[in-house]
Amino acid sequence: MKRVLVLLILAVVLAGTVSAQSLEMYYYKQEIQAGLKTLTDAFTKENPGITISLLIVPNDADATMSARAAAGTLSEILEMQSYSRVFEYAQKGYLVDLSKAPVMAKVIDSAKPAVTWNGKQWAVPMDFAGIGIVYNKDIFAKYKLQPPTTYRDLERVVKTLSDNGVTPFAGLLKENWSIGHFITMVHTTLLAEKKIAAPQFVADMNAGKTTFGVVDTGKLFSVIDFYKANMDTNAQEMAYSEQASAFAAGKEAMMVQGLWSYGAAIDANPNLNAGFIPFPVSNTASVNKFYADVDSTFGISSQASAPKQAAARKFIEWLATPAAVKIWTRDCKLTSDFKGADQSALKSPFGDLMGTVGKNGAYPWAFSMYPTNVFEDGAKNGALAYVFGKKTAADVIADMDRMWAESLKK
Amino acid sequence: MVQPKFKVVVLFAVFVLPALLLYSIFFLYPFVQGIRISFTNWDGLTPRTPISMPQAEFESTILNRVSSVADRDFLLATYQLDASDNQYKRLYVTGLARYRLQRILRRIGYEPQSYRVIGFANYVQIFAGKVEQRFYPHMFTKTNFNEDSDLPATIPRTEFERKFLPNLTNADDKALAEHYYALAGDAYALQPQFNEFNLEDRIWLLPEVATTKRVSSESVDAFITSVKTAGLSKDSAALAGQVSEFLRDNTFSAASAAEVTAAARDIYGLGALKKMLAESWTDRQFEMGVVGFTIFFTFFTVLLSNLIAFFLALALDSGIKTQKVLRSVFFLPNVLSMIIVALVWSFVFYNLLPKLTGIELWMGDAAKAPWLIVLVQVWQQAGYLMVIYLAGMSNVPTDVLEASSIDGATFGKRLRHITLPLLVPAFTICLFLSLSNSLKSFDLVYAMQGPSGYATGTVPFVMDIFFDAFAKKQAGLGTAKAILLFLLIALVTGVQLSISKRREVQL
Amino acid sequence: MSAPGSHKRSLIVLEAIMILVALIWIYPALFVLNNAVKPEADIKLHPISLPTTLTIANFIKAWTEMRFPQALLNTAIITVFGVAGIILVSSMAAWKLARSFGRISWVLYLLFAFAMVIPFQIIMVPIVGLSTDLKLASVWGIIPMYWGLGAPLAVFMYHGFVKGVPRELEEAASIDGAGQFFVFFRVVFPLLRPITATIVILDALWLWNDFLLPLIVVKAGTLQLEQLHFYGMFLREYGPSAASLILSATPIVIFYLMLQKYIIKGIAAGAVKG
Incomplete structure (x- = not known):
């Protein structure tokens, strides 16, 4: 025992002191941790004085980030979800106003609403992500299936697949976030069927003028039931990794997911031949669009000291350079929100996304615009509880409305 | 030897103060702060002292209300006017400066909107049943079918016979249900002629829709939806109206028109069954809620881990050869962190058990999940308690046991009259440790399930608090719940300790 | 009063039972050990079986x-x-x-x-x-x-x-x-x-x-x-x-x-x- 202690103390003394001053970057996109490392290393190489250490919080990133914000220990560079999360931190004063930063001029205009609160920009939009159906082209070809453009087509595809013993959708019901995306995606398309734009709906909810049940709720929940009924039978045991690797292995023909999952799938099976289409909620083909928007954004903590803020700004500015964009698209496998960015490193499903969005437009991520609690608890937990039979459809809607009203009181 | 009094006091202080100070700084002070937070509406994010504020608002609500010159200077040193957007911005303050700033703001009565003292409101809310329903134990009617969805292809036999048929009072309804669904193996299967997809295809595949596309998919979709709606409300007049309108607005051949009418009638017919399934295929079930699950979890982990630990100790105290090795084996799970434990078991539940048993759902099955979490906690905790029981057993004098066994006392009698009474102190300490551990358990469920535990009804009290405080941005409410939990633990362990102590004295 | 012989025999039975219980008890830990030396694909396909190819890549990573x-x-x-x-x-x-x-x-x-x-x-x-x-x-x-x-x-x-x-x-x-x-x-x-x-x-x-x-x-x-x-x-x-x-x-x-x-x-x- 004594010897162990002496050895340990010796080791501690030898280890010496901490290295030079550095920035810390907080991120939640765990799937790009290797890419981010390449990105920050490349930055340090060009700017030898500044090192950036990466801080991952893989679960409940927001919980930990709020605890640190409240305690004054925020990292200097913050990766945040677009819209509400940025707005929330901006409103409380934790973010530096980046409106006048030169980099904002390089951001494509359509990405700016995701970071604009009170007329100013509080973060740099980094990637444009779409949620839809990633489908296995080989399986579709085998059964002579065309990518569906209407709900009826989708039902037909699903029927053909099930009749041939292929599971249509890769399951993910062990975690609540994916089904949370799903319910809001269907909801947003159903809003469009009623000719209500998502930002308008959010504004009306904020004004207390409408309800989450303004759409065809029968259809909303029947699509959820349809989705669940055609998933793997053990979907309740499947988390994100299981979903992506099962899909990559060709166990299922489709995966309703954001395109960020493509990286994980292609890692599991480099020969995967996949395409990407909007989830067709409606039987009117033109109503079906990608659920796509700015996903991650980078902001700077206002609580950082002036020299650190300056260093962090340097990093943020550097992100728009071709070298940085190249690493971002190649190693993080994400699209870029900068004007004229070279996206050629991205594989074909990204082409599907960008091409379709360019042609038909996209629905913005309504869930990012909801008050955070409404999405975190109302949508994610509500939809999962519905799927598990622990909540009725009416309860899910009533809870969304109640939580929304509560969040307005603050 | 009598020491001068002041020397006694000084020595007392020298020995006790380091621990007392550290304890007060890192435990008592945060605890008092915690109590304070429980009386506020804090959202867990709003800083107590604003970080930036428009110039006019800052001057009127804060600066001009500070009377002391020193405080005013301090404020102006901490907040600097950013002329570019007319905002006062606070520098990063920490330590004493932060406390001084808080004191100044408190004195002038400034409170951020989401960090106001609201008295007992959080507590009232909890006791009045106003927080999320899932917090409390409650009854819940589970509906197994949503009337707007497609009819399920199969319904498990037990569900159909126990939860659906008995709820149908009308004999005609029963006949109808059995007309649609026929027993095949251990499930009732929807008869192929009622497959909704096929019925709808009779319209979708008509040449006017599929080939010439003269009839748009929007209008077919709208038509089928309206027929379904009519079916659910058993409104035959509406059906007739929809059909004639659809045939009037679109041009169909005579054969197609007849097919539309026939198919529509069949789709309409499904409505009666759908309505029945939605209303009668239900089960009323008890939901434990956060409070109930915490009690369930605590009760069973305390009971099972103590029982298992006791019997393990008994077996390993019997003089078997491998007892030393086995002790380490049973103790091993206890040196692993809860995070590791959760990961190990996630492997087992997803990869191992389905292959071994053929049963697919484990943690994902709301009926099994609470028990599996108890299982894991027991597995982790039993070895530790076992060691304490073993220690207690080593206090039982062997000569007494041997003498009694020569006198012909059976194993059971020896256990009851000699071993058990001597083990009462060990029971006391084991109960105390397992009770407070179980009530405070967080890492395990957090690592195994996270917030998704709400869907399986397996969120313990402390995790609910964590979720409230940060994800839901209700730190005030969450802390109030934590204070109530603290009182509960104090009460439960206090009662347990005093009962145990009394028994110890009696014996 | 049981004879010493039968006492000894029951001890052996008890020992066997306890060893079995202990094996089940640490099985989850052994399961992890077993999978740590397998390639990722093997873990997903054959989580239970013993490794066919040993790898230390997981440990290096x-x-x-x-x-x-x-x-x-x-x-x-x-x-x-x-x-x-x-x-x-x-x-x-x-x-x-x-x-x-x-x-x-x-x-x-x-x-x-x-x-x-x-x-x-x-x-x-x-x-x-x-x-x-x-x-x-x-x-x-x-x-x-x-x-x-x-x-x-x-x-x-x-x-x-x-x-x-x-x-x-x-x-x-x-x-x-x-x-x-x-x-x-x-x-x-x-x-x-x-x-x-x-x-x-x-x-x-x-x-x-x-x-x-x-x-x-x-x-x-x-x-x-x-x-x-x-x-x-x-x-x-x-x-x-x-x-x-x-x-x-x-x-x-x-x-x-x-x-x-x-x-x-x-x-x-x-x-x-x-």
């Missing part, structure tokens, strides 16, 4: 991505100094409190005992604020926080034990003119060895495995935190995470095996007397 040497060092620093501090301040305080008969010492003792039932969630947010105010948000900074947080249980256990230690020895030493510090460190502290062993073990397990406080105070760089690199919401690599489990648990398992004898004695002593 876990080692580098966790920055294992640094994480091990940080965790060791926290554990060693944290436990040492708890032992020092708590034993001193508990001895004085147990040896002084006055209302004040009784109240102080109760004050310490009271903390054992406080859920960490109440003090979580304030303590993070405190860590920045006192500039303690670091590997070294968290150590004094543990001294304060660990004091209640340690004082409680020492207090119970000291009451059972005879006063004569220390009184004799005092009469010889020895100072209080000499009496405590040379006479009393050695007598407290059994309970000290217990507390060392309990607290070492706690600090080594603690997750929540390091997560919000130190942020990264301890074994428990670095393990999450492979096992999160958006990424789940079974092979490296199994390897990281083994890497992180090995030191504490070795510690346990080395001190097994003391642990069982120590816990026994602490539990029954405390």
Whole structure:
């Protein structure tokens, strides 16, 4: 025992002191941790004085980030979800106003609403992500299936697949976030069927003028039931990794997911031949669009000291350079929100996304615009509880409305 | 030897103060702060002292209300006017400066909107049943079918016979249900002629829709939806109206028109069954809620881990050869962190058990999940308690046991009259440790399930608090719940300790 | 009354049963070990079977991505100094409190005992604020926080034990003119060895495995935190995470095996007397 202690103390003394001053970057996109490392290393190489250490919080990133914000220990560079999360931190004063930063001029205009609160920009939009159906082209070809453009087509595809013993959708019901995306995606398309734009709906909810049940709720929940009924039978045991690797292995023909999952799938099976289409909620083909928007954004903590803020700004500015964009698209496998960015490193499903969005437009991520609690608890937990039979459809809607009203009181 | 009094006091202080100070700084002070937070509406994010504020608002609500010159200077040193957007911005303050700033703001009565003292409101809310329903134990009617969805292809036999048929009072309804669904193996299967997809295809595949596309998919979709709606409300007049309108607005051949009418009638017919399934295929079930699950979890982990630990100790105290090795084996799970434990078991539940048993759902099955979490906690905790029981057993004098066994006392009698009474102190300490551990358990469920535990009804009290405080941005409410939990633990362990102590004295 | 022969036979049966139970008991741990040396694809396809191809790639990946040497060092620093501090301040305080008969010492003792039932969630947010105010948000900074947080249980256990230690020895030493510090460190502290062993073990397990406080105070760089690199919401690599489990648990398992004898004695002593 004594010897162990002496050895340990010796080791501690030898280890010496901490290295030079550095920035810390907080991120939640765990799937790009290797890419981010390449990105920050490349930055340090060009700017030898500044090192950036990466801080991952893989679960409940927001919980930990709020605890640190409240305690004054925020990292200097913050990766945040677009819209509400940025707005929330901006409103409380934790973010530096980046409106006048030169980099904002390089951001494509359509990405700016995701970071604009009170007329100013509080973060740099980094990637444009779409949620839809990633489908296995080989399986579709085998059964002579065309990518569906209407709900009826989708039902037909699903029927053909099930009749041939292929599971249509890769399951993910062990975690609540994916089904949370799903319910809001269907909801947003159903809003469009009623000719209500998502930002308008959010504004009306904020004004207390409408309800989450303004759409065809029968259809909303029947699509959820349809989705669940055609998933793997053990979907309740499947988390994100299981979903992506099962899909990559060709166990299922489709995966309703954001395109960020493509990286994980292609890692599991480099020969995967996949395409990407909007989830067709409606039987009117033109109503079906990608659920796509700015996903991650980078902001700077206002609580950082002036020299650190300056260093962090340097990093943020550097992100728009071709070298940085190249690493971002190649190693993080994400699209870029900068004007004229070279996206050629991205594989074909990204082409599907960008091409379709360019042609038909996209629905913005309504869930990012909801008050955070409404999405975190109302949508994610509500939809999962519905799927598990622990909540009725009416309860899910009533809870969304109640939580929304509560969040307005603050 | 009598020491001068002041020397006694000084020595007392020298020995006790380091621990007392550290304890007060890192435990008592945060605890008092915690109590304070429980009386506020804090959202867990709003800083107590604003970080930036428009110039006019800052001057009127804060600066001009500070009377002391020193405080005013301090404020102006901490907040600097950013002329570019007319905002006062606070520098990063920490330590004493932060406390001084808080004191100044408190004195002038400034409170951020989401960090106001609201008295007992959080507590009232909890006791009045106003927080999320899932917090409390409650009854819940589970509906197994949503009337707007497609009819399920199969319904498990037990569900159909126990939860659906008995709820149908009308004999005609029963006949109808059995007309649609026929027993095949251990499930009732929807008869192929009622497959909704096929019925709808009779319209979708008509040449006017599929080939010439003269009839748009929007209008077919709208038509089928309206027929379904009519079916659910058993409104035959509406059906007739929809059909004639659809045939009037679109041009169909005579054969197609007849097919539309026939198919529509069949789709309409499904409505009666759908309505029945939605209303009668239900089960009323008890939901434990956060409070109930915490009690369930605590009760069973305390009971099972103590029982298992006791019997393990008994077996390993019997003089078997491998007892030393086995002790380490049973103790091993206890040196692993809860995070590791959760990961190990996630492997087992997803990869191992389905292959071994053929049963697919484990943690994902709301009926099994609470028990599996108890299982894991027991597995982790039993070895530790076992060691304490073993220690207690080593206090039982062997000569007494041997003498009694020569006198012909059976194993059971020896256990009851000699071993058990001597083990009462060990029971006391084991109960105390397992009770407070179980009530405070967080890492395990957090690592195994996270917030998704709400869907399986397996969120313990402390995790609910964590979720409230940060994800839901209700730190005030969450802390109030934590204070109530603290009182509960104090009460439960206090009662347990005093009962145990009394028994110890009696014996 | 059973014959000695049948007694022996029943012992053998019992032994066989217990070995079987023990195997089931550690099966989950063996399962992880088994999978840590398999390639990722094998884990997903054949999680139960023994490895057909052995690989150390998972360990290499876990080692580098966790920055294992640094994480091990940080965790060791926290554990060693944290436990040492708890032992020092708590034993001193508990001895004085147990040896002084006055209302004040009784109240102080109760004050310490009271903390054992406080859920960490109440003090979580304030303590993070405190860590920045006192500039303690670091590997070294968290150590004094543990001294304060660990004091209640340690004082409680020492207090119970000291009451059972005879006063004569220390009184004799005092009469010889020895100072209080000499009496405590040379006479009393050695007598407290059994309970000290217990507390060392309990607290070492706690600090080594603690997750929540390091997560919000130190942020990264301890074994428990670095393990999450492979096992999160958006990424789940079974092979490296199994390897990281083994890497992180090995030191504490070795510690346990080395001190097994003391642990069982120590816990026994602490539990029954405390």
